[in-house]
Amino acid sequence: MGGAGSDSSAEHSDYRAKLSQIRQIYHTELEKYEQACNEFTTHVMNLLREQSRTRPISPKEIERMVAIIHRKFSSIQMQLKQSTCEAVMILRSRFLDARRKRRNFNKQATEILNEYFYSHLSNPYPSEEAKEELAKKCSITVSQVSNWFGNKRIRYKKNIGKFQEEANMYAARTAVNATNASAQGSQANSPSTPNSAGSAGSFNMSNSGDLFMSVQSLNGDSYQGAQVGANVQSQVDTLRHVISQTGGYSDGLAASQMYSPQGINANGGWQDAATPSSVTSPTEGPGSVHSDTSN
């Protein structure tokens, strides 16, 4: 097995060091066994020669003895080889399994991913291009983005209540951005900083009331997404989220009950319910709010 690895990363060199250590142990053990085999053979030969003085011993018998000894030792060597192979396999799986060197993403990457997830909550399936862009922004690979969304979807669905705080936070933040963008238009200078997490109350109530109607109609299935672009759809998502919180504020339990379905139970799940009329919009729709906060 002459694997020609010309990689010079630190982990790989460690791996190779351990591999050569195993190989060295194997060779020394093998040598030891061979030596022992020879010693034992000569010992037996001497014994037989001594016995040949008192009784006749045919050379065939000697040959057979030697063969038996060699067979025994060779089986021991096979065992050694097998256990060495096992050790190498364990080493390989230890080093090649990426789970063992898992590192959490940095905070900014998680923020970007969460932002996308919660602003596309009704259809959290980023396209290949969107994945690539997210990957670039977060300095991770596209596969990692896919993994992240896979994990996020399943874990969000499994326990929505646990993610509610986080969901509110991101939804409020994007909602504030959206309203700022749509209400003020080109006036992109607002003194209020939208970075405080739990301050969903700073959201303008008159706007909420206005938008609550559209959200109601959206929940009531009379809404047709055919005419809205994907960007509007995402804004509606976040706004619906915030509004469900503010609207259900009258009693404590209503909030979680109101928010929890989100089309998952009602519509039967993300996969089937979404894509109103397949508005994938590779080209930007009219008046797209391109709030690109590149770092």
Next chain:
DNA sequence: CTGCATGATTGTAG
């Protein structure tokens, strides 16, 4: 040390 959060892998179904 223990329990939970989290990224990655494995197995299964469409």
Next chain:
DNA sequence: CTACAATCATGCAG
């Protein structure tokens, strides 16, 4: 192949 579900193995706060 992708999405999902279960599971593994690690990171980290308590």
